[in-house]
Amino acid sequence: MSTDPSSNPAASGAAREDTFATNDGTELFYRQWPARSGKPKGAIVLLHRGHEHGGRVAHLVEELGLGDFTFYAWDARGHGRSPGERGYSPSFATSVRDLDSFVKHICETGGFAIEDIAVVAQSVGAVLAATWVHDYAPRIRALVLASPAFSVKLYVPFAREGIWLWQKLKGQFFVNSYVKAKFLTHDPARIASFDNDPLVTRAIASNILLDLYTNAERVVDDARAIIVPTQLLISGSDWVVRHEPQHRFYENLAHPLKERHVLKGFYHDTLGEKERAIAVAHARRFILACFDAEPAPLDVTNAHQTGFTRDEQDRLSSPHDLLSLKGLYWAIYRSSIRFSALFSKGLKTGVETGFDSGSTLDYVYENEPRGMGPGGRLIDKQFLNAIGWRGIRQRKLHLQELIGFALARLRDAGRTTHILDIAAGHGRYILDAIAKADVKPASVRLQDYAPINVDAGRKSIAERGIQDMASFHQADAFDAEQLTAIQPAPDLAIVSGLYELFPDNALIKRSLDGLATSMQSGSLLIYTNQPWHPQLEMIARALTSHRGGEAWIMRRRTQAEMDQLVAAAGFKKIDQLVDEWGIFTVSIAERT
Numbered sequence: 001m002s003t004d005p006s007s008n009p010a011a012s013g014a015a016r017e018d019t020f021a022t023n024d025g026t027e028l029f030y031r032q033w034p035a036r037s038g039k040p041k042g043a044i045v046l047l048h049r050g051h052e053h054g055g056r057v058a059h060l061v062e063e064l065g066l067g068d069f070t071f072y073a074w075d076a077r078g079h080g081r082s083p084g085e086r087g088y089s090p091s092f093a094t095s096v097r098d099l100d101s102f103v104k105h106i107c108e109t110g111g112f113a114i115e116d117i118a119v120v121a122q123s124v125g126a127v128l129a130a131t132w133v134h135d136y137a138p139r140i141r142a143l144v145l146a147s148p149a150f151s152v153k154l155y156v157p158f159a160r161e162g163i164w165l166w167q168k169l170k171g172q173f174f175v176n177s178y179v180k181a182k183f184l185t186h187d188p189a190r191i192a193s194f195d196n197d198p199l200v201t202r203a204i205a206s207n208i209l210l211d212l213y214t215n216a217e218r219v220v221d222d223a224r225a226i227i228v229p230t231q232l233l234i235s236g237s238d239w240v241v242r243h244e245p246q247h248r249f250y251e252n253l254a255h256p257l258k259e260r261h262v263l264k265g266f267y268h269d270t271l272g273e274k275e276r277a278i279a280v281a282h283a284r285r286f287i288l289a290c291f292d293a294e295p296a297p298l299d300v301t302n303a304h305q306t307g308f309t310r311d312e313q314d315r316l317s318s319p320h321d322l323l324s325l326k327g328l329y330w331a332i333y334r335s336s337i338r339f340s341a342l343f344s345k346g347l348k349t350g351v352e353t354g355f356d357s358g359s360t361l362d363y364v365y366e367n368e369p370r371g372m373g374p375g376g377r378l379i380d381k382q383f384l385n386a387i388g389w390r391g392i393r394q395r396k397l398h399l400q401e402l403i404g405f406a407l408a409r410l411r412d413a414g415r416t417t418h419i420l421d422i423a424a425g426h427g428r429y430i431l432d433a434i435a436k437a438d439v440k441p442a443s444v445r446l447q448d449y450a451p452i453n454v455d456a457g458r459k460s461i462a463e464r465g466i467q468d469m470a471s472f473h474q475a476d477a478f479d480a481e482q483l484t485a486i487q488p489a490p491d492l493a494i495v496s497g498l499y500e501l502f503p504d505n506a507l508i509k510r511s512l513d514g515l516a517t518s519m520q521s522g523s524l525l526i527y528t529n530q531p532w533h534p535q536l537e538m539i540a541r542a543l544t545s546h547r548g549g550e551a552w553i554m555r556r557r558t559q560a561e562m563d564q565l566v567a568a569a570g571f572k573k574i575d576q577l578v579d580e581w582g583i584f585t586v587s588i589a590e591r592t
Contacts, residue, residue, distance in 0.1 A: 018031075043069060050125070053200070056193075059272075064283065114138050115139055119143050130216075137563050141229070141295060144283045152212070187274040227297065231282065236264040316553050317553050356501055402575070402586055419492045424496075428460065430494060447477065492524045495511070540554070571591055
């Protein structure tokens with residue numbers, strides 16, 4: 001067993017050991033240290049480094065000197081006393097969702113509001129925390145990140161590319177850490193405990209290592225979407241991770257309450273270093289300052305007028321000189337799409353109706369390559385396998401999951417189950433979801449503005465023989481008065497793939513206000529968002545929209561922005577799902 005008292009939970013006072021259930025039913029282990037005061041001021045969540053477990057951050061419970069707070073430390077999936085193959089998780093996104101489940105469990109069982117939560121995380125745990133705050137936009141009070149592993153030093157040339165290729169050829173495998181404990185910390189006790197701790201694992205699954213890189217790059221580049229107070233502790237002599245992404249992450253952070261401290265001579269185990277009292281003092285002061293002040297979330301509901309996503313949209317809207325290299329490149333790219341549309345059914349549908357149209361999305365949902373001959377089908381397969389379309393299909397699965405959840409919740413609450421989808425396209429995703437749901441709705445009203453979608457939707461309803469339950473209407477999703485007058489009033493309203501197409505938040509507010517007015521307390525809203533996309537420029541420069549063939553230029557909404565718009569209309573977010581690439585989210589909220 002470990003000989004280092006700082007890695008022994010018992011050394012930090014009595015710890016209660018328990019488990020919580022993740023979204024997929026896995027029971028993960030965690031420790032809890034109750035606040036010494038009668039009523040805790042808040043909760044502090046401790047996230048350990050990769051290869052380690054919650055016991056190795058237990059010393060912080062005493063050293064932070066925050067006796068008025070309840071502390072929690074988990075063993076991440078595949079680590080410590082939690083189940084799973086050592087060093088493995090199905091995906092990095094799975095582990096991020098595990099963290100979301102953990103914090104929800106803490107709030108539910110401890111009686112904490114999300115604003116009462118602070119997170120202190122190190123290395124891989126810090127990347128998990130940063131990704132969670134970016135993708136799920138929780139309104140936590142404070143975030144302290146110590147030496148986040150945004151870019152691990154693999155030292156071997158082309159190691160990352162080699163791992164990717166080997167996984168592609170042979171499937172998922174494990175990589176053993178090369179780092180010796182003496183390069184993690186100067187503390188002899190920590191070195192000895194690391195070497196002798198049977199719960200420390202050297203292995204990390206190849207898929208997690210690759211996911212770590214890709215998610216870290218996304219979060220660092222898009223850190224302006226993070227709007228919670230954040231402190232960054234950087235080890236000055238880190239052998240394990242690179243400094244540059246940490247500094248870039250800090251520079252991109254949006255919240256005005258942010259701090260960066262470079263700790264001279266510190267190795268990678270920042271919070272387990274010999275002189276860690278320096279780092280711990282910074283974290284303690286920052287957390288107390290955040291809790292001593294009232295929660296002051298950054299308002300981003302006007303990001304369509306001023307903000308980095310508006311700037312991004314403006315850049316994408318600015319044309320290139322046709323004779324410039326970029327202008328020529330995109331002109332050739334657009335020509336190649338029109339030429340390929342002669343052979344590919346999917347590209348032809350996109351060119352004719354717009355790549356954001358209901359017809360194109362319906363084709364993407366079908367996911368059956370079609371075209372002129374084998375070559376046309378091959379082009380169509382490549383089109384359907386684009387990462388954006390894969391995300392769309394995953395969004396459909398997440399919609400099905402939350403629609404089923406919503407119907408069951410309404411039934412269990414003794415409520416009616418009238419569904420309204422204000423922009424259903426062809427209606428395939430919702431009709432498929434209803435067919436798979438255990439609870440069938442009392443009625444389904446589908447709407448869309450485009451006659452072609454209404455006709456296709458009515459045909460689909462007739463083919464399924466559900467005319468007694470479902471109907472399709474032509475209507476404007478942004479007409480608040482029309483939404484307010486809908487009867488029966490919806491118990492479950494769905495807005496999928498609509499708000500992402502319109503950059504102006506005034507439109508979104510009008511639509512949400514109309515829905516909120518029509519819905520009673522306890523009714524549910526399912527809404528989608530697109531906080532990030534790896535192909536924004538290609539879409540803007542090469543693809544056309546359903547609006548008269550004009551360029552399809554999107555303004556991303558951060559998850560925080562979308563959630564704030566929903567909250568302002570009178571809804572409280574309950575849960576959220578996101579694909580493994582962080583492109584599309586599906587959330588559910590309750591009318592309050």
